[in-house]
Amino acid sequence: MHPAPSVIVFTTLSGLGFGMLAWLGLGFPLVTGWVAFAMFALAYALAVGGLLASTFHLGHPERAIKAFSQWRSSWLSREGVVSVATLTVMALYAAGAVFFDVHWALLGWIGAGLSLLTVFCTAMIYAQLDTVPRWKTPLTPVLFVLISMAGGALLAGQIWAAMVLFPVAAICQVMWWLRGDGAFKLAGSTLATATGLGDRGRVRAFEPPHTGTNYLLREFAFEVGRKHADKLRVIALTLGFVIPFSLLWLPFSYAVVLIAGLSHLAGIAASRWLFFAQAEHVVGLYYGKR
């Protein structure tokens, strides 16, 4: 799949932002006043920034409001609805903490649940697709939520939680990669099933429909940079999980959290680039690409 920068920025930033909101909603840490303002501002900047970035890959972003209508069937629509609900509920909770020095605990818990539900919906947009076997697994939402919670714990200063969540998320990431590498073959779609001609011999793509490229090839048959996949996995794992985890053992300071957070962001961005770039869509079969 084509790794569109807008979608990588979206899943990376908003995942981290909603993870941080979840911890703030649960009351870890229980902050008020200016400290609360700064933390909520950061979480909102990440979450909303990511959501805004996601609109850049739309053909008609001015009609985005219509995307709230089909929550009964569409995970993308559900994500929109749940994210707006999260941001609204958490805005009320944040207003209480910042301006009135109170914590409306119930509101915070609901907001925390909605935050994680938003990340879950984001992951399900990908995990629902039968056409991309690498994504079609319950591990995908588990991975997205774990990464979101680990990064959120780091930014919310929940060192002990982060110390547990980073290794768990890293293990899940490695499991997701290992499963993904055999997923396409295991799913069983081949040029033989795609054409229905497999029972009469070995099928080979002889001629593409057109001499030029097209939308399908640009969007689904992306193969640039696959050869660097292993190196990028090591980079993603190191920057995303190992370095932030190691920095947690240093005495707490904002500088350390800043470095750990930036390293984590860069690592997760690399992981998300691979998430798209390595994903094989079955339509590639018709073009002899798999």
Next chain:
Amino acid sequence: MTTLPKKTDKKLGLVIDLDTCVGCHACVVSCKGWNTENYGAPLSDQDAYGANPSGTFLNRVHSYEVQPEDGPAQLIHFPKSCLHCEDAPCVTVCPTGASYKRVEDGIVLVNERDCIGCGLCAWACPYGARELDAAEGVMKKCTLCVDRIYNDNLPEEDRVPACVRTCPAGARHFGDFADPESHVSKLSAEREGMDLMPELGTKPVNQYLPPRPKDEMEQIDVLAPYLTPVAEEPNGFLGWLDRALDAIPSRCEMRSDCAVSDVRKTEDV
């Protein structure tokens, strides 16, 4: 509404005969011609006359080579457009309700005024039937020429999809699969019409007729008996002459270092 109807009154679709298709791409051209100036936004091209042309097509013809265990390989032309699946995954993923499957005839359509161009429906389609138009930013797909098949302004014979109307080989057929007595239902039953990627459970309406097995005729050559070599060893007078001449020792044979080429040089044989 992007939930799928439980049942549609009709199941309009195509039968594509892989045995008959000659790969002329006439259906591709007529499809683009009709659909670029009728339903919805035009089908744009980018860099149409330049070095890297690309454009939106609702129907594309692939060609595949099938190599059996023994015997010669077979070339099969393979037109592919929207299969108007009963369980269309492209419809349910749509966040805006722009994609829908019609209850009355099962045609899968895009309401382009509601489409935000997110591309998720194209991701969900295993067949590559949907293409996001680069100029308009909306999703384009086969409409089964919904603006032809019910169009009273057209002569009756033209009220079929453009691809079907134009196919010079008669490889494309249009009809209602919900009616077991329809032309397409019968054709599909008779020729064992198949689903593409049945393992994905999309239940395509369009059916593909597999190529008929190639005839294996024995090689019969009526001239062969007349072309077998006549007597290899001469007999009769020629045979006697041959043996007699062999009996005369040549100058070459009297030498031990005789080479075959020397025989030809000897002038007195």
